[in-house]
Amino acid sequence: MTSYVSHTTVDCADAFTLSRWWQSVLDYREDPDDPNEPGHEECMIFSADGRHRLLFIEAPDTKQVKNRIHLDLRPAEGTRDEEYARLTELGATTVSDLRNPDGTGWVVLADPEGNEFCILRSEGEVAAGRS
Incomplete structure (x- = not known):
């Protein structure tokens, strides 16, 4: 079961x-x-x-403390950085930018009520060996 x-x-x-x-x-x-x-x-x-x-x-x-569970989002189209720009335009705020100079990493964001989530690299970026 x-x-x-x-x-x-x-x-x-x-x-x-x-x-x-x-x-x-x-x-x-x-x-x-x-x-x-x-x-x-x-x-x-x-x-x-x-x-x-x-x-x-x-x-x-x-909300009092960091989420114990959160969503990890991957762009369906475009890149992680393009999706980051789109979501911040929609009102998400940056909690922690963990992107690296070599393109790897992710960004932790918060929705309008402070719930945290991450933006990962797209599948295309992963396949290309970027970020």
């Missing part, structure tokens, strides 16, 4: 706003039969193939 991950849950202050932000980051969708709306305390978004889901749940407490 085994288990599988049904969805990843993110505690937050504003489920609707944060789900919309992550929707734009990941190009995820919401359930058209149960759309997310302002004021909803729980908002779910899905990957295009429906295999991964993120659930945002409003919680009364604020």
